[in-house]
Amino acid sequence: MSMFRRTFLAAGALCAAALTGATAQAEEKPSVLGIGVFSFTSGATAAYGLPGRNAAELMVEQINAAGGINGVPLQPTFVDEAQGTEGVITEFRKLSADKTNEIMVAALSSGNCMALAPIVDELKIPTVGWNCDTHQLFAKGAHPYYFRPNGNTVPEFLSFALYLLSVKPDVKRIAIINPDYAFGHDAANIFIAAIKRMKPDVEIVAELYPKLGSATFQTEISRLTAARPDVVFSNLWGGDLENFVRQATPRGLFSRSQVIFALGESSLQNVTIPEGVIVGVLGDGWWKSPDATSNPEAKAFVEAYRAKYGAYPVFPAMKMANSFLYVKHAYEAAMKTNGGKWPSRDEVAAAMRGSVVKTLTGTTTTREDNDGIVDQIVGMTTTSPDLPFPVLGRMARYDGKALMPPMNSDPIGWISSLPDGFAATQPQPGSYQ
Amino acid sequence: MLQILIPILVDALANAALIFFVAVGLTLVFSVLRILNVAHGSFYSIGAYAAASLGLWIIGSGLPAWLTFPSLLVSAALVAGIFGPAIERTIVRWTYGKSEAVQILVTFGLFLILEDLQRIVFGVNSLYEDTPMGLLGSVTFGGVVYLNYQLLLIGLAILTIVGLKFLIGHTRLGRLIAAVVADREMSQAMGINTDRVFMIAFTLGIFLAALGGALATPTSGVTPGLGADTMVLAFAVAAIGGLGRIEGAAVAALIVAVARVLAIYYLPALDAVAPYIVMLVVLLIRPYGLFGSVAARRI
Numbered sequence: 085m086s087m088f089r090r091t092f093l094a095a096g097a098l099c100a101a102a103l104t105g106a107t108a109q110a111e112e113k114p115s116v117l118g119i120g121v122f123s124f125t126s127g128a129t130a131a132y133g134l135p136g137r138n139a140a141e142l143m144v145e146q147i148n149a150a151g152g153i154n155g156v157p158l159q160p161t162f163v164d165e166a167q168g169t170e171g172v173i174t175e176f177r178k179l180s181a182d183k184t185n186e187i188m189v190a191a192l193s194s195g196n197c198m199a200l201a202p203i204v205d206e207l208k209i210p211t212v213g214w215n216c217d218t219h220q221l222f223a224k225g226a227h228p229y230y231f232r233p234n235g236n237t238v239p240e241f242l243s244f245a246l247y248l249l250s251v252k253p254d255v256k257r258i259a260i261i262n263p264d265y266a267f268g269h270d271a272a273n274i275f276i277a278a279i280k281r282m283k284p285d286v287e288i289v290a291e292l293y294p295k296l297g298s299a300t301f302q303t304e305i306s307r308l309t310a311a312r313p314d315v316v317f318s319n320l321w322g323g324d325l326e327n328f329v330r331q332a333t334p335r336g337l338f339s340r341s342q343v344i345f346a347l348g349e350s351s352l353q354n355v356t357i358p359e360g361v362i363v364g365v366l367g368d369g370w371w372k373s374p375d376a377t378s379n380p381e382a383k384a385f386v387e388a389y390r391a392k393y394g395a396y397p398v399f400p401a402m403k404m405a406n407s408f409l410y411v412k413h414a415y416e417a418a419m420k421t422n423g424g425k426w427p428s429r430d431e432v433a434a435a436m437r438g439s440v441v442k443t444l445t446g447t448t449t450t451r452e453d454n455d456g457i458v459d460q461i462v463g464m465t466t467t468s469p470d471l472p473f474p475v476l477g478r479m480a481r482y483d484g485k486a487l488m489p490p491m492n493s494d495p496i497g498w499i500s501s502l503p504d505g506f507a508a509t510q511p512q513p514g515s516y517q
Numbered sequence: 518m519l520q521i522l523i524p525i526l527v528d529a530l531a532n533a534a535l536i537f538f539v540a541v542g543l544t545l546v547f548s549v550l551r552i553l554n555v556a557h558g559s560f561y562s563i564g565a566y567a568a569a570s571l572g573l574w575i576i577g578s579g580l581p582a583w584l585t586f587p588s589l590l591v592s593a594a595l596v597a598g599i600f601g602p603a604i605e606r607t608i609v610r611w612t613y614g615k616s617e618a619v620q621i622l623v624t625f626g627l628f629l630i631l632e633d634l635q636r637i638v639f640g641v642n643s644l645y646e647d648t649p650m651g652l653l654g655s656v657t658f659g660g661v662v663y664l665n666y667q668l669l670l671i672g673l674a675i676l677t678i679v680g681l682k683f684l685i686g687h688t689r690l691g692r693l694i695a696a697v698v699a700d701r702e703m704s705q706a707m708g709i710n711t712d713r714v715f716m717i718a719f720t721l722g723i724f725l726a727a728l729g730g731a732l733a734t735p736t737s738g739v740t741p742g743l744g745a746d747t748m749v750l751a752f753a754v755a756a757i758g759g760l761g762r763i764e765g766a767a768v769a770a771l772i773v774a775v776a777r778v779l780a781i782y783y784l785p786a787l788d789a790v791a792p793y794i795v796m797l798v799v800l801l802i803r804p805y806g807l808f809g810s811v812a813a814r815r816i
Contacts, residue, residue, distance in 0.1 A: 126641030128740040134642075166641075166741075264789075292785045299746075300737035302667065303528045303781045309661045310524045310782075323643040327738040330647055334655055336662040 113426040116159040117152070118185035119144075119411070120176065123192045123215075123404075127166040128297045128323025132350050132400050133192050136215065137162055138393050139401035140189065143408035146388070153415045154426070161185065165192055169199045176200055180207045186429060187212070189407055192400075194218035194267040197230075204230045210414070210433045214407035215400060217366060218266045219274070219495050222453050229429070231436045233410045233448040233456035234403050237270045238495045239487035240366045241319075243460035244344055245278035246510050247362060247480055248315060251464070252342055257289045259313035259341070261304055261328070263320060264293035271319040271346065277499045282507050289313050294324075301328050305335050312340075319346040326355040333358065348465070350398040353473050361465045363476060368446040368459040368484075369402030372475055374517060375446055376402075382444035406443035413441045449484075453491045457484040461516065481516035523659030525778055531667040532774035533767075534674035538729030539747055540754035541681065541766040546722035548698050548761030550715055552612055555624040557726050558748025559631035560596060564727025565739045566639045568592035572646035572734070585648040589735075593728035601720025609719060610712075628744070636741055643740045650735040666735055673732065677725070678767050685763070694718055698761075726751075753796045759809025768807060772799075 121140045124133030140160060148157045163175045172191060179185045180203075188204075188211040191197050197216030204211045205227055213221065213232040217240060221232060248255065258279065262268030272291060279286050289311040292304050305328075308316055316337065320328050325345060332338065338358045345351075348363025349370060357363065368375065376382040385405055389397040397405070418427035418435035427435070439450045449457040463476030486509075489498035543557045571588045608627055612620045653665035685691035696704045697714045705711050730743070754773050758765025773792040780791040787794070799807060 126636075126741065128643050128738065130642050290785075292781065293788075295789055297740060297742065299740060299743055300733070302664075302736055303532060303778050306524045306528045306661050306663070307782050310521055310659070312660075323738055323740060326643075326645070330645060330738075331736060334650065334662075334664060336655070 113154070113156060114184070114186070115156070116184060117156045117187070117415075118179075118182065119158055119160045120163060120179040120185050120188040120190060121160045122163045122165055122172060122176070122188070122190035122196070123400075124166050124322070125162065125164045128299075128327070129166060129192075130322065131326055131354060132322035132347070132398075133165065135350070135393075135395070135398050135401035136192060136404040139389065139397055139404035140408065142385070142389055142392060143405050146385075147408065147412060153412055154419055154424075156426070159184065163190075165196055169193075169196055172196045173199060173203060176203055177207070180209050186210075187411060187432065189214050189404070189411065191216065193265075194221070194270070195265045197221055198266060201227045201230055208429060210429055210436065212407050212411060212436075214404050218270045220266060220270060222455050223495070226453065228454070229433050231410075231433075231450060231454045231456070233407060233436075233441065233450060233458070234369075235367050235448075235456050235458040235460070235484060235488075237267070237274050238489055238499070239457075239460050239482070239484055240364070241271045241274040241346065242278045242487045242499065243462050243480075243482045244317070244346055244362065244364060245275055245282065246482065246507055247364075247462040247513060248317075248342075248344060249279070249282055249507055250480070250513050251362070251478075252315065253283075255283065255286060255314045255342075257287050257311070257313045258315045258317060259290040259292075259308050259311050260288065261290075261292040261294065261301075261308060261316065261318045261320065263296040263324060265296055268293055268296075268319060272317075273496065274499070275317055277496045278502075281499055281502055296324065298324060299327065301331050305332050305337060308332075309335065309337060309340065314341060315344065316341045317344045317346070321347040321350060325351050329355045329357055347399075349476060350400055352465070352475070353395055353398065357465050357474055359465050359467060359474060362462065363465055364460070364462045365399035365402075365476075366460075367399065367403065368443075368461050368481065369399035369406065370445065370461050370463075370476060370479075371397050371399075371402055373445060373461055373479070373481075375481075376444060379444060385444055402445055406445065406448065409443050410436070410439075410441050410448065413439060451491060455488075455491075457488050459484045460487060462513075464513070478513040479516040480511045480513050482511055486510070520659045521782070524661045525775075525782060527658055527661075527663055527667070528778045528781075529771065529774045530671045531663075532777060533770040534670040535729055535733050536750060536754055536774060537674045537767055537770040538677065538732065539726045539751045540758070540770055541677070541763055542722040542725030542729070543751045544755045544758065544761055544763065544766045545681075545725065546719055547755070549694055549718035550609065550613065552609065552620045552624065553617065553760075554609070554722070555621055555748065556628040556631055557624075557722070558744040558746070558751060559628050559635070560600065560723045560726040560744075561730040561733075561747045561751075562739070562744035563600070563631065563635060564593050564596050564730030565734050565743060566635060566644065566730075567596050567727070568731035568734045569644040569646040569739045570639065572648055573644070576646070576648055582648050582652060585646070585652075585735075589649070589731040590728070592731045593724055596727035597720050597724035601723045602716055604723075605716045605719040610715070613715075628748070632741075632744060635744075639739075641741055643738045644734075645738050647735045664736065670732055674767075677728075678763065681763050690717065750792060753792045755806075757796050757799045757806055759803075759806030762806070762808040765806055765808030 123136040192215040219236040344362040414435040418431040460482040463479035465474040466477030468475040572585045650666045754769045758769030776791040780787040
């Protein structure tokens with residue numbers, strides 16, 4: 085055997101030994117469990133993203149105070165999505181390269197989630213889309229390591245169509261103003277398809293898609309008013325939503341049309357949304373819902389959040405908190421399956437798939453396509469005797485399963501095929517008390 | 518028909534008014550100093566942040582709410598007074614006579630510095646201060662409710678056009694500026710302190726940008742990144758009108774505003790690109806803009 089050949093074989097043996105060691109090391113209990121947490125924490129969108137970040141911080145504190153996950157404390161790294169998608173991808177790759185980070189909670193923006201999906205596939209790192217709503221995430225192919233426990237745009241916006249037709253069955257003219265990216269367009273498509281299915285004579289009199297982060301909506305408000313709609317539907321969020329409310333209120337939009345703010349609950353504490361506006365929480369994450377207020381863990385979380393941040397946890401905060409419970413559950417379930425060893429990434433992903441997790445505000449069920457099923461709460465703003473801001477009244481809680489299209493189906497096609505009288509089988513406003 | 522024409526007209530005028538302030542400042546600086554100030558939009562956002570902060574302080578201190586009106590002007594004056602002379606003397610002056618590439622690189626660097634400076638001073642979250650809007654109430658045109666503050670903006674923009682034309686045509690400072698614009702070397706030979714004229718013109722340009730930002734705050738939010746958006750739009754307006762022409766900036770602001778409003782009303786998908794489509798068409802037909810010419814005296 086030549087000298088070269090011996091050296092080569094020895095090097096190969098060393099590499100093999102190193103690899104074996106690495107594999108074994110990955111299954112040993114680490115000193116910390118690193119988690120990348122992505123949200124918007126600056127700019128106009130921070131009004132929505134900061135509560136999510138705060139909830140992550142609080143959940144980490146609480147989980148660590150209770151001993152972490154099987155004795156392993158969580159170590160979050162927060163990433164601001166306001167830097168743009170390119171920056172988000174770079175940060176995601178950088179964090180994933182650090183073996184301390186075994187799981188990601190990313191991201192807030194549907195656009196960023198779509199951009200991250202192929203990266204998640206490539207890096208094979210379990211990732212929880214804590215606020216990814218666009219149904220397109222799993223519509224264009226499977227992402228075995230990407231999980232969305234918080235539901236998608238189909239049940240979310242179908243629920244608003246159901247609610248609207250219950251409280252305003254004579255609606256004829258609807259105008260839409262949504263942000264100009266995947267989430268805004270998807271929401272409009274779902275909402276219009278649902279309305280058209282259940283009330284075909286409705287006319288869409290204006291569809292506006294201002295840029296995310298617009299400082300002014302004055303011209304859009306003129307356009308909406310000039311269209312004379314019975315209903316204005318919007319899934320604006322964060323600073324955009326607050327700006328819109330501030331600018332539309334003195335211009336009489338709320339007195340002329342029934343307004344729907346799909347993400348309205350997230351701004352109730354920041355801006356005065358008039359009474360009678362239909363608002364939702366894109367899921368079941370309403371901190372003051374009957375389920376949440378009767379859950380001691382949820383009550384404790386709300387009180388701790390209020391004490392730490394001086395505000396009540398709006399639904400992005402509840403979504404994030406529920407996502408952390410989902411992560412914790414996955415690790416614990418994986419360890420239960422593998423005999424108590426620290427789980428590999430594949431084992432964590434396997435534990436997420438098909439899981440049924442009790443959250444602070446309800447239950448999330450993960451299907452085989454990694455999409456989550458959660459209930460949808462929709463209500464109408466009303467004054468509260470004990471709070472200085474409006475709350476949700478006349479609530480309906482829709483069964484998430486009933487509003488979720490089957491796996492691998494075209495959501496618009498599924499909505500179009502809903503049976504006649506579907507709306508009549510659904511909960512009515514005021515039924516959730 | 519009138520029910521839709523009136524809102525379009527009012528919206529276009531209100532939009533044009535805000536764009537005009539920042540575009541005319543840009544064109545004034547270009548005509549006198551012969552530099553394309555990429556950092557110009559930053560002064561718009563600094564003016565907006567300053568006005569929102571001052572307004573919030575006035576309301577927070579329990580001072581009379583009407584003080585938020587003069588505070589808009591004071592904010593713009595403060596921004597111009599602090600940044601104008603300092604930046605012209607320390608940074609911009611070194612680019613006079615240099616190639617356009619150097620001027621753009623230097624002012625782009627300045628833009629990046631100012632953007633970070635805003636984040637440090639004002640934070641990364643949005644500010645809202647709409648007291649002046651609320652104080653003035655509203656009026657209805659064509660079935661659409663408009664804010665009286667929006668109409669005030671239109672009036673202020675017209676006043677600014679008249680004021681600038683008067684300044685250039687009927688005051689000593691205006692004649693000095695016109696002389697420097699017409700022939701810089703000859704003006705120096707005649708004893709005009711061109712350095713001083715440059716500094717005044719640059720500061721006036723910054724004041725107009727900051728005033729645009731300050732006046733915008735009551736009807737819009739102030740967020741990081743506002744300067745970049747505004748800058749791109751101001752460039753388009755200045756290019757359409759012909760760089761260096763006050764009346765060009767006014768007409769171009771109106772054209773761009775009409776294009777944007779029509780897009781929002783009839784083709785919302787083109788909202789963001791409408792101003793640049795107009796710019797493309799105008800520059801293809803008239804490469805020096807609507808009012809620009811190769812050798813014409815500017816201002």
